[in-house]
Amino acid sequence: MHDVIWVEGLHKTYGAVKAVDGVDLIVEEGEIFGMVGPNGAGKTTTIECIEGLRTPDSGKITVLGMDPQKQSSDLYELIGMQLQGSSLYPHIKVGEAIELFSSFYSHPAPKDELLERLGLSEKENVYFFKLSGGQKQRLFICLALINKPQLVFFDELTTGLDPQARRATWDLVRGVREQGHTVFLTTHFMDEAENLCDRVAVMDHGKIVALGKPSDLIEQYAHETRIRLPQSLKEETDWLSAIRGVNSVEVGEDFTLINFNNENIVELLQLLDQHGISLKGLHIQQSSLEDVFLSLTGNEMRD
Amino acid sequence: MRAFWNLALTQIKIYLREPAAAFFTLAWAPLMLILFGSIYGNDPATFVGGYGFIDATTAAYIAMVIDNVGLLTIPVDVAMKRETGMLHRLRATPLRSSTFILADVLTYIIVLMLGTLIMCAVAVFGFGAQFYGNWGLLFLAFLLTTFAMYAMGYLLAAIAPSVQVANIFGFIVGFIMMFLSGATIPMEVLPPAVQNISRFIPLTYGVRLLKASWLQGSWEGEGLSVGVLLGVALICSALAARFWRWE
Numbered sequence: 001m002h003d004v005i006w007v008e009g010l011h012k013t014y015g016a017v018k019a020v021d022g023v024d025l026i027v028e029e030g031e032i033f034g035m036v037g038p039n040g041a042g043k044t045t046t047i048e049c050i051e052g053l054r055t056p057d058s059g060k061i062t063v064l065g066m067d068p069q070k071q072s073s074d075l076y077e078l079i080g081m082q083l084q085g086s087s088l089y090p091h092i093k094v095g096e097a098i099e100l101f102s103s104f105y106s107h108p109a110p111k112d113e114l115l116e117r118l119g120l121s122e123k124e125n126v127y128f129f130k131l132s133g134g135q136k137q138r139l140f141i142c143l144a145l146i147n148k149p150q151l152v153f154f155d156e157l158t159t160g161l162d163p164q165a166r167r168a169t170w171d172l173v174r175g176v177r178e179q180g181h182t183v184f185l186t187t188h189f190m191d192e193a194e195n196l197c198d199r200v201a202v203m204d205h206g207k208i209v210a211l212g213k214p215s216d217l218i219e220q221y222a223h224e225t226r227i228r229l230p231q232s233l234k235e236e237t238d239w240l241s242a243i244r245g246v247n248s249v250e251v252g253e254d255f256t257l258i259n260f261n262n263e264n265i266v267e268l269l270q271l272l273d274q275h276g277i278s279l280k281g282l283h284i285q286q287s288s289l290e291d292v293f294l295s296l297t298g299n300e301m302r303d
Numbered sequence: 304m305r306a307f308w309n310l311a312l313t314q315i316k317i318y319l320r321e322p323a324a325a326f327f328t329l330a331w332a333p334l335m336l337i338l339f340g341s342i343y344g345n346d347p348a349t350f351v352g353g354y355g356f357i358d359a360t361t362a363a364y365i366a367m368v369i370d371n372v373g374l375l376t377i378p379v380d381v382a383m384k385r386e387t388g389m390l391h392r393l394r395a396t397p398l399r400s401s402t403f404i405l406a407d408v409l410t411y412i413i414v415l416m417l418g419t420l421i422m423c424a425v426a427v428f429g430f431g432a433q434f435y436g437n438w439g440l441l442f443l444a445f446l447l448t449t450f451a452m453y454a455m456g457y458l459l460a461a462i463a464p465s466v467q468v469a470n471i472f473g474f475i476v477g478f479i480m481m482f483l484s485g486a487t488i489p490m491e492v493l494p495p496a497v498q499n500i501s502r503f504i505p506l507t508y509g510v511r512l513l514k515a516s517w518l519q520g521s522w523e524g525e526g527l528s529v530g531v532l533l534g535v536a537l538i539c540s541a542l543a544a545r546f547w548r549w550e
Binding site: 074 | 305309387388399
């Protein structure tokens with residue numbers, strides 16, 4: 001296993017804004033690496049510096065052993081990119097777009113194979129502007145895979161797609177990895193990162209604030225589980241709060257929320273049962289990457 | 304080379320599919336010619352310097368077609384490719400920047416040639432336009448005028464912050480040049496005060512050079528025209544390159 005992407009001390013400033021403020025990361029061959037963070041966290045700037053589309057102020061980047069800023073033409077033969085906020089000529093047909101982009105590469109994949117793989121065979125003669133959001137996105141994935149790349153970048157791939165199209169796109173991304181390609185993606189959907197990525201970097205204010213497997217991050221930053229009971233346990237709060245592992249108890253008119261550490265779940269349920277509290281309608285909410293994200297980046301609204 | 308030709312051919316196809324651009328490039332000048340040709344015919348007229356109306360007008364209308372593509376189409380079209388992120392997408396391929404620019408310019412030259420040929424065909428076959436000049440000089444005048452107008456068009460696209468602004472820039476510059484250069488209304492009928500303004504309009508020199516090539520077959524006394532067109536072409540190209548943005 002060797003490093004496909006290697007970034008050290010990446011900085012990029014726009015005016016007074018530190019868009020990327022010291023990012024280090026390594027992406028290994030064959031993994032799906034995700035970068036999550038709120039809008040404006042610096043994800044796109046980071047990915048576009050790695051792709052060689054932007055020039056960093058400082059820092060070292062190596063992609064497939066090359067310098068993306070200086071060897072972009074050679075590198076672009078080997079990598080595929082789906083960019084945020086890009087488009088095609090409104091009046092280009094799907095098939096023409098694939099033929100056009102194929103002509104930019106030395107060893108393009110056959111057009112029909114690509115169309116079929118992305119489910120666009122029937123759209124070959126349709127104008128770009130007539131495609132739905134999901135179809136456009138599939139065409140962009142097509143263009144990203146046209147040169148049979150070793151490494152593929154997806155920037156906010158599923159933004160604006162409906163839930164079905166999102167799931168279908170996830171399958172496409174998994175398919176890309178199964179073919180042996182490495183995937184680097186950014187997203188602001190936590191469930192997407194949790195479902196899709198082998199490793200995730202959480203980015204905020206231009207810095208990576210956490211990096212690891214989704215399950216490890218949840219373990220480390222959001223080890224709380226929450227139990228919801230559909231009854232008010234106002235009288236019981238004192239002893240409930242005293243149970244080992246329980247962090248807090250919230251009681252409402254007709255519900256009770258108990259926040260506790262993951263490992264104590266069996267013990268807690270036994271105690272509830274012993275005290276004659278009905279477990280009917282009990283709902284256990286496991287922590288997700290979303291909780292990691294919120295605990296690391298805060299809850300406030302951002303622009 | 305494959306990328307270059309593929310890009311140019313694809314862009315030509317796409318250009319001609321876009322109704323407004325296709326209409327103004329291919330149909331506008333022939334329609335004007337048919338309209339005014341039906342009114343004046345091709346008899347010698349004093350208001351076009353004693354030449355046949357159609358003979359003199361066809362040469363001037365070549366400048367009109369160039370202006371149409373160069374200023375009314377290129378700024379908004381190029382700004383659109385930038386604003387929609389198309390240029391950004393093309394940059395994320397091994398395609399070289401210079402290949403893109405050359406293919407882009409070739410696209411607009413080919414559609415311009417199509418428009419010019421259709422207009423000339425209407426003049427010759429529809430109204431019996433006569434050619435008194437030199438084909439080589441006419442082609443050179445065509446290229447020189449195109450070079451100057453396209454450079455202005457790309458410069459406007461480069462400095463415009465948005466498609467709308469590019470559109471406004473193109474309309475202002477394009478229509479002023481179209482009507483005050485002699486490309487649409489013969490210079491001879493413009494009032495002297497307006498003729499004075501025309502001297503500061505680059506396309507005026509394109510019209511002069513095209514008419515001299517078509518009607519006399521000689522560039523004698525047109526040194527200023529060649530100089531102005533070449534100067535505008537080089538300065539605007541340099542500025543366009545300086546202010547060019549890919550996104």
